Amino acid sequence: MMVKKILFWFVVFLVAAWFLTPVVFIFLAALTPAQDYYNPHKIFPSHFTLDHLYKLFFVLDGWKATIISIEVALISIAISFAVGLPAGYAMTRYKFPGKNAIRLSILLTRSIPLIVLAVPLMVIYMRFNLADSVMGVALAHTAMILPFVVLITSSIFSGISVEYEEAAMVFGLTRFKAFIRITLPLALPGLAASAIFSFIMSWNEVFVASVLTLSNRTLPAHILNTAMTSPDYFKFAAGMIMAVPAMIFIFFTKKYLVSMWGISLK
């Protein structure tokens, strides 16, 4: 019994360490003053500094890239949900010919790496004057997020009994109003979780953003471009900036993220 318990916690510790050690070192390095960082006798800094983060944001224009990143993410989420939500609903509630083929082809779009699409996209964008624009990156990210939104919302809606909606229709609502007043509130936690997940997908995407933009770079593209030619502690500071928002989001929505993927935890 005792041995089993010790073994259990040992494995838990190993797994946690596996994931957390790099994160801890990134955060440590990001907050270490330059002279401490290059001192081979010091692992832990004598004091913490926000100097690198400050410089990255305000000297190297990181704040501008952050705003662009947020803009890109919000636009792609808006488009993906405007199109994907009705599509996901239709996939669940209606029977129509070719439904399985459509479902499969939605999945297939995910089998093409975005980086493969990036070059032809660039050519098209130059023609449409979308190159190096926020909208251009947002559209590319929509291509990545939309299939995910369709499949996830369809699974969220299928978890909500159609009889709730039918009851509302019998008692005096139109189909659309029944959706708005009954199904949507019930789906909201799951939809919010998938929106946040979409945000993180866009937030973390770096290749397409790097290819499609030059001056209007999203944060990861900007970091790839500037921080990577800077001293190491800047790279770690950049890593921290990237990781923290994602970690905060996931921490607050973990319950819904788990249920969104259909996994149940006690």
Added chain:
Amino acid sequence: MARVKIENLKKYFGKVKALDGIDLEIEDGEFVVLLGPSGCGKTTLLRSISGLEKVTEGKVFFDDQEVTNLPPKDRNISMVFQSYAVWPHMKVADNIGYPLKIKKYPKDEIEKRVKWAAELLNISELLDRYPAQLSGGQRQRVAVARAIVLEPRVLLMDEPLSNLDALLRVKMRSELKKLQERLGVTTIYVTHDQVEAMTMGDRIAVMKDGKLQQFGTASEIYHTPANIFVAGFVGSPQMNFFRMRVSSEGTKYFAVGFGMKIPLKGDPRKDQVVMGIRPEHIYDQASGSTQEVEAEVYFVEKLMSETIVHTNLPEGGRLVVKIPGDVSFQEGQKTKFYIDLDKVHVFDPETEERIKL
């Protein structure tokens, strides 16, 4: 409250004929049960009446108004769903009051009616709770309260008791029936449970394969089933069926076979007939006009209040007999049973329809 008239209603799902020409007339205030095995179309019929299902062909009338193409919200109906469909994000009071809120009733009127409906169903103390905090039986009462709060023209119920445990089901059966009588609302009730159908329905519509088999009172369905399907579907244990030869002696006709010779009341005008005899119409003692039959006991089910005896007939074939009370039979024992000749049913073997003699 309304009369409901259904004319030649058809509903096809691709090639599947879920409803294949249904005609039905339901009186104002009547409690009609749609009874049939799963897949017979009874739920599709109910959903067509509600408007949730668009029909392929045919018409639905409430009183003299045609509602065939009206959306459900404009039909002034209400419905109790099999899963209850009590909205989980609303408190019980809001659930019950929602149909009124949609129709923009004033607040105090909503409150008054919610209170009335809740009292009627004994759920007044649950009004502040969320559905997740209720038991299945309580949730069902909420669903019924929500369905009656608006005084619908037609109340539709889709197997409302099937998710309850057996004891509660028996209790709710009588409660629902009493409630319906009190409100006088035209009610259409779907079930596959013949006991529910017999005890609750003013009239029962027996369905199979999208077709109406018989529409009548419980007594009519039981005593004069229209065909072999209805005869076999209603009654427990199931009616005994024997395919027998018809012989005549002068002006008298007999069905002969399986060691039995059963006098018929008239000329069936067939060489062969299917005889139907309910297990409860076979006795262990001769009385009145009975026909003796000898059989070997094969298996006995003792329910104490009654004894169900499965027997083998000498010429093959199985005869099931239901004797009231706790009666002893030995397996393998040869016994005489007595068939009540007044309660024998005769069917056409080809069309399976009842032959009137």
